[in-house]
Amino acid sequence: MVTKTEETELNQLENQVENGGGGVWEYLSLVRKLKVRRSEIVLKHGLSILNDPGKRSALGPDEWTLYEQVAIAAMDCQSLNVAQNCIKVLKKKFPESKRVGKLEALLLEAKGMWEEAEKAYTSLLEDNPLDQVIHKRKVAMAKAQGKPSLAIEHLNKYLEVFMADHDAWRELAEIYVSLQMYKQAAFCYEELILTQPTLPLYHLAYADVLYTIGGLENLIAARKYYAATIDLTGGKSTRALLGICLCGSAIAQLSKGRNKEDKDMAAPELQSLAATALEREYKQKAPAKLNLLSSALRSLKISS
Amino acid sequence: MAEDLVLDTAIRDWVLIPLSVVMVLIGILRYFVSKLMRSSPTPDAKMVKEGQVVIRARNLKVGANFIPPRSFRTRRFYFTNEENGLLHVPKGEATNPQAAMFSDPNMAMDMMKKNLSMIIPQTLTFAWVNFFFSGFVAAKIPFPLTQRFRSMLQNGIDLSTVDVSYVSSRSWYFLNLFGLRGLFSLILGDENAIDDTQRMMQMGGFGFDASKSLGAEKDGLDIIQHEWALPRFEQRAESVLRKLVK
The missing domain is CATH 1.20.58 (Methane Monooxygenase Hydroxylase; Chain G, domain 1)
Structure with a gap:
């Protein structure tokens, strides 16, 4: 949850960044910390840092975090080429990393290559069957392909283990409502009321x-x-x-x-x-x- | 009272300061060694699930009055029934954390690593301090203290006539061991500071006994009297609206 003070701070920084003031890195860090979705601005300013070798190397090890952030933002904005370049750089630096593997799968997903993405996620899950993000990506993929019943199946499997994850319950409730399965949706909403009465x-x-x-x-x-x-x-x-x-x-x-x-x-x-x-x-x-x-x-x- | 003891400045130069410096260096070294040996814990599906079940059951207990009676009863049955309820732990299966520890070599290994990185340097430094600097006074605290502090400050000196404000070298070692935490968090960053005192606590109460907390949640759910809060909300809504309309 983003609190009010954090939000005002974020908006202030955003204004400053958009109007050419400094503090780009602070803004990007804050966006990461609060997990908010400001992809366009992140892409624009993150890329300007990455394209400037001096600024980029000044970040030290945070450079790679920025690559990851920009890659995700780029995929959100459908700038797949930018994302691909970022991921390529990361892959070169961390050839064995699972985190980069996730990004690659995400890129496949963004390109709409569902089967390849599915395969990539499955192989990632074999290494770490409890990765919540990957489970959620699978649900999102099922939804994106217009297969709500498959999404429900994935969500149910996920909730069997992570049954205290209220965001997942909420997603499930909304899918049930969209399929007019109201009894099941009611159950999910009861669960949500229990978590936050x-x-x-x-x-x-x-x-x-x-x-x-x-x-x-x-x-x-x-x-x-x-x-x-x-x-x-x-x-x-x-x-x-x-x-x-x-x-x-x-x-x-x-x-x-x-x-x-x-x-x-x-x-x-x-x-x-x-x-x-x-x-x-x-x-x-x-x-x-x-x-x-x-x-x-x-x-x-x-x-x- | 006896006359003030005069401490040689050589003691300061060759005991007090070297001891502190060595302690700091060892602490830093240990941080890097433990960082090398740390293996990222891979959570066990069953453990994760049990933790989540406990959270959900707790939510149910807290929010019980916000859902209709029938929904509550089905949920309670789901959690606590004797056949396959999520919170029901069959008698035989209640695993003893210690037994689990021995059956799982990884866990034991992890603990060993942790303990080794803590115990070995500690015993070594303690032996070193004991060997070279045992039995003499290393420093003086500039204020008087009561007799109770004698065991803390004059460890290794068995003289009852020495004023308590004198610190023996072995005690200086202990003071450093526990007192350098703040310094480490400055040097190594907040989360990275190695915390001896906390680790010692961990050693005592090791292991999270899932079956016990599951059982506790089950009992808690079983005794809840469900009283639907919503009928009351109609009246409250009426009064809210009345105020609004006025």
């Missing part, structure tokens, strides 16, 4: 999935998670407010004719409050679209 985004996504699955029980649960999102964001999440309204009307439809005594089912106050909050927000921020909203709410039979 105070992050409203996961509550919101889980609620969306539950609402999509449908059924009275799930709808009630979805409303609860929308409520949790509202609580955690301080009522700022428009999506959650809308979700409450939708859930309310869906529950009302499904529970028609059943006994209304069940306290769990109806939360009329929450619903009307959500509607009012929505109307207020629209009035403030997008008054032109207020009509759309109120007609939508009317069709949900929430506001009179």
Whole structure:
């Protein structure tokens, strides 16, 4: 996670670098440390250092790190020639290195030579079967080739060992949602909520999935998670407010004719409050679209 | 009190300073030797998985109230059931870390290397100090100390009448051994500093007993009373919205 102070520092340095000031190396180091993706700028300025023999040798052993960084940034920008040159230099310096092997596989992947890349990754995995990066690359490759079910298979295998990796769970959840496998996605989102119970985004996504699955029980649960999102964001999440309204009307439809005594089912106050909050927000921020909203709410039979 | 002892300046030139210099040099030498001998640890899949299971189970324990009751129960069953639950360790299989250490030559080898790089130079220097500089006073601390410090500062001198602020040469060696850490972290960089005291601690409590922490997590999960927190959130959301609308 990038904290606020780190981000401002990064942006400051970026400004300075972009406007021709010094501090290029500091900027590149910071980008590496924070693992942010600013490939274009990294490529432009990293390359300018690498092309200047004086500056390059001033870095000492960090020179090779820079080659690696620029190679990855170049692949991200589709400057495959630059990447190839960087990797060539690295290969010359470290002929046996696994790290360079990874870069080579990455280059194959960037060129779209899937089978060769797959082969390269497999041989790298034989040396170190627990390399998380390579496992993740395999998933990314499956995704890039448009084979989500293969990606799911890889991810499941990965998660069997690294089951505390929440980024992988999140990826899996998103793939499941894209394939409309909502039950599985719900499981993944539960797992994500467990790892970070105070992050409203996961509550919101889980609620969306539950609402999509449908059924009275799930709808009630979805409303609860929308409520949790509202609580955690301080009522700022428009999506959650809308979700409450939708859930309310869906529950009302499904529970028609059943006994209304069940306290769990109806939360009329929450619903009307959500509607009012929505109307207020629209009035403030997008008054032109207020009509759309109120007609939508009317069709949900929430506001009179 | 007896009169002040006069320390020969030759002691300073030939004992105090050489001893410190030698200790520093040995420390640096040892750092490079251990760097040469260090083998990068290859983690074992089972160990990694157990660590991850423990983290995930801990997450479940902490966040239990945030997921619906049914989801919680299925997860708990997944972790703790007696047949193939992830946290369930069959009685016979609970491996003793020591036994594992002996069965895995690599591990024993690693530890040996670590210990050798620590123990050999230490015994050698200690023997050297003992042989050449034993039994005399090497320095004086410029402030008085209580009797309790006698064993620390006057190791190797069995005289109870000497003032405690005098430091024997052997004690000077020990003070250097433990006190040079700050200097090493300056010379060799922060992470690279060899830390004797820490290594000694490691020797004592070696080995991470996975089956024990798995068992502890299992017990922790078994006793959790699940109480879904979400119904409460509806009321909280209501109050948040009410404040917002007002």
